[in-house]
Amino acid sequence: MQALGVAAVVNPASLTARCLLPSRAVGVRSCSSMTGPKTAKSSLLFRQLFEKESSTYTYLLADVSHPDRPAVMVDPVDKTVERDVALVQQLGLKLLYVVNTHVHADHVTGTGLLKAKVPGVKSAISRASDAKADVHLDAGEKIHFGDLYLEVRPTPGHTKGCVTYVTGEGPEQPSPRMAFTGDALLIRGCGRTDFQGGDASQLYKSVHSQIFSLPKDTLLYPAHDYKGNTVTTVEEELQHNPRLTKDEKEFKRIMQNLGLPYPKMIDVAVPANMVCGIQDPVAMSAV
Ligand SMILES: N[C@@H](CCC(=O)N[C@@H](CSS)C(=O)NCC(=O)O)C(=O)O
Numbered sequence: 017m018q019a020l021g022v023a024a025v026v027n028p029a030s031l032t033a034r035c036l037l038p039s040r041a042v043g044v045r046s047c048s049s050m051t052g053p054k055t056a057k058s059s060l061l062f063r064q065l066f067e068k069e070s071s072t073y074t075y076l077l078a079d080v081s082h083p084d085r086p087a088v089m090v091d092p093v094d095k096t097v098e099r100d101v102a103l104v105q106q107l108g109l110k111l112l113y114v115v116n117t118h119v120h121a122d123h124v125t126g127t128g129l130l131k132a133k134v135p136g137v138k139s140a141i142s143r144a145s146d147a148k149a150d151v152h153l154d155a156g157e158k159i160h161f162g163d164l165y166l167e168v169r170p171t172p173g174h175t176k177g178c179v180t181y182v183t184g185e186g187p188e189q190p191s192p193r194m195a196f197t198g199d200a201l202l203i204r205g206c207g208r209t210d211f212q213g214g215d216a217s218q219l220y221k222s223v224h225s226q227i228f229s230l231p232k233d234t235l236l237y238p239a240h241d242y243k244g245n246t247v248t249t250v251e252e253e254l255q256h257n258p259r260l261t262k263d264e265k266e267f268k269r270i271m272q273n274l275g276l277p278y279p280k281m282i283d284v285a286v287p288a289n290m291v292c293g294i295q296d297p298v299a300m301s302a303v
């Protein structure tokens with residue numbers, strides 16, 4: 017298991033980042049208005065951002081107790097890169113990694129553009145995706161930013177390379193935990209399984225073993241929502257997910273009968289995302 021980057025920590029509770037209890041006596045620090053009161057070594061800055069054409073969520077996490085304010089971005093979209101770069105700059109963050117949950121089929125990732133605009137940023141995606149990136153992630157690996165980290169959990173089934181990123185476990189990590197599920201689990205739904213190596217049985221097993229096994233209060237953040245929802249929990253989905261509360265046989269029947277049209281951009285998005293998005297913005301602008 018390889019640890020990536022600078023050590024880091026987060027405080028979920030999303031927009032209301034709150035204090036972590038001190039597990040190591042490192043001194044009490046004063047609170048910042050952005051993160052709230054803080055008595056622990058690390059605290060998480062967290063932002064959920066939305067791209068409306070593809071209904072995609074992008075997430076920004078940073079350890080704002082660390083002097084470098086190291087940050088990770090999850091699932092950026094090409095169309096909103098300017099907004100995301102401005103936010104990183106305004107918040108004084110050092111973006112270390114841009115990570116994708118999978119090779120998206122409905123939009124072009126902003127990863128390549130972010131690499132061009134923010135010096136030193138590394139792209140990361142699962143090894144199982146077969147996509148090109150600076151860092152290829154395997155099960156159990158940790159993406160460190162300051163004293164915080166995201167753990168990689170394989171959740172194939174929507175695509176063969178899908179992963180869920182989960183905030184760290186331990187007294188200095190955010191509580192409750194937060195999981196960025198990509199399209200494996202959507203709020204009261206799940207990713208389709210009819211292309212990109214999709215497999216309903218595999219998705220069912222992935223969600224039950226890797227996501228529903230997390231503590232019940234774990235906050236679940238999907239890559240998309242089409243109905244205006246923003247966040248759910250393991251407990252909520254165990255009770256109310258209309259697909260994944262069924263047994264596997266019924267789940268497979270539901271998935272075979274979704275009848276969804278293919279994403280409009282699939283033929284453009286998949287090849288672009290296999291190389292982590294637009295790699296040469298200068299050449300692209302000349303076309
Ligand atoms: N209409 C959209 C695509 C909608 C879609 O297919 N969403 C995917 C996630 S993006 S690969 C999905 O898995 N949906 C599951 C569901 O139940 O909605 C477009 O044309 O881009």
Ligand SMILES: [Fe+2]
Pocket residue numbers: 118119120121122174199207
């Ligand atoms: Fe997808």
